[in-house]
Amino acid sequence: MRLGAKKRPFYRIIVIDSERPRESKAKEIIGYYDPLKEPPEIKVDIEKANYWLERGAQASKTVQSLLHKVSKSEKLSNQHSKT
Structure with a gap:
């Protein structure tokens, strides 16, 4: 979901029912x-992302990339914190 001002985008990563309009209320x-x-x-x-993906949610290509x-x-930061 895009937020922010003109030419200053900010995005929320949300879970939403596929049968609802894109701008409707997020679950x-x-x-x-x-x-x-x-x-x-x-x-x-x-953890929340995995919860929803395990229950059949489908991530968009952009969200998959993110x-x-x-x-x-996270893997890199965990490796650095162990050493």
Whole structure:
């Protein structure tokens, strides 16, 4: 779901019923993406995302890409914290 002002996008990563309009009320907000920060800020609750994906939710290609980036960065931060 796009938020923000003109030319200043901010996105919420949401769970929504596929039969509802895109801008309708979300079942749950599981994260956000701010592309204007340097580096872009992505915050996703991985546990909630996995919960919904296990129950048949389908992530868009964009959300799949963001989830991949988040899981990759979490693996790197876990490796650095162990050493």
